[in-house]
Amino acid sequence: MKKEETVDYHIKVVWHAISRMYNQGGSEKGITASSGFVLLNIDMEKGTPATKIAPLLGMEARSLTRMLKSMEQTGLIYREKDPSDKRSVRIMLTEEGMKKRAFARKAVIYFNESVRKKVTDEKLQAFFEVMGAIDQVIEENRNIEQQLILIENE
Template sequence: MNNKNEYIERIQIGFQTAIHKMQPKMTEQMNKHNITATQFFVLMYLRKNESCKISEIAEYMGVKPSAVSFMIDRLEHSNFVYREHDKKDRRVVNIMLSEEGQKKLDLVIKERKEIFESSLLTLSDEELLQFALIAEKLAKAVTTEI
């Protein structure tokens, strides 16, 4: 096995192990806030895009609009999002993150960061910098492939 394949295998195993160990904490934290991983994903998408249609969310997630509509109903019931008719075309309904949704999202992100920090504090400052650079490069590479 050449070095590159060996390194990739070690990275894969390392990521799988780390995720496996962090996942229960993440799930517990999300459950505490009554948010599913998919709802978190949608709230993050709304924060990034400010406003979007159900069809846009469905396309991004690769699911049917009816599934997203049901999820938006639940998020709206929790006051995390709201629907607003488009000013130019009243037939279009935009989904937007509410102030309460933004606060909840900020809290969940803060707590998720704390979970990551507890795992990453074993790294030196130099290792953290290198890991951050590599993670950013990897994220960019994966984004362009999709």
């Protein structure tokens, strides 16, 4: 199978292009694609529990921890104890974080509107269905090493 015939090749190439686009646009504003997505997933009024952010973004907790530390150092977020559960920490937006979040939101809306001008609603719906199916395949095959061992032993 040629790389151009694989599903993951196309997803990776397009995701890297999207990420580069957001990184270039955000560099003047002092944010990256990743930090922009984090900002977009923080509730503006109540904050968001730190433990909820990584799953929302499909990130590893370790990677998110480093990113949150960096975002805290640059003044985009701060941590606050959860009033209902003192063991839990909520990630809150600073005023600067809210400005960067607004910029990230505009960038995402602009990109999505641009895509919608080029792709019909029907094709976009089919794309969402295909991506959902791919996600389901990933969930079903989380431990790919064990799956490959089973295939080799058949």
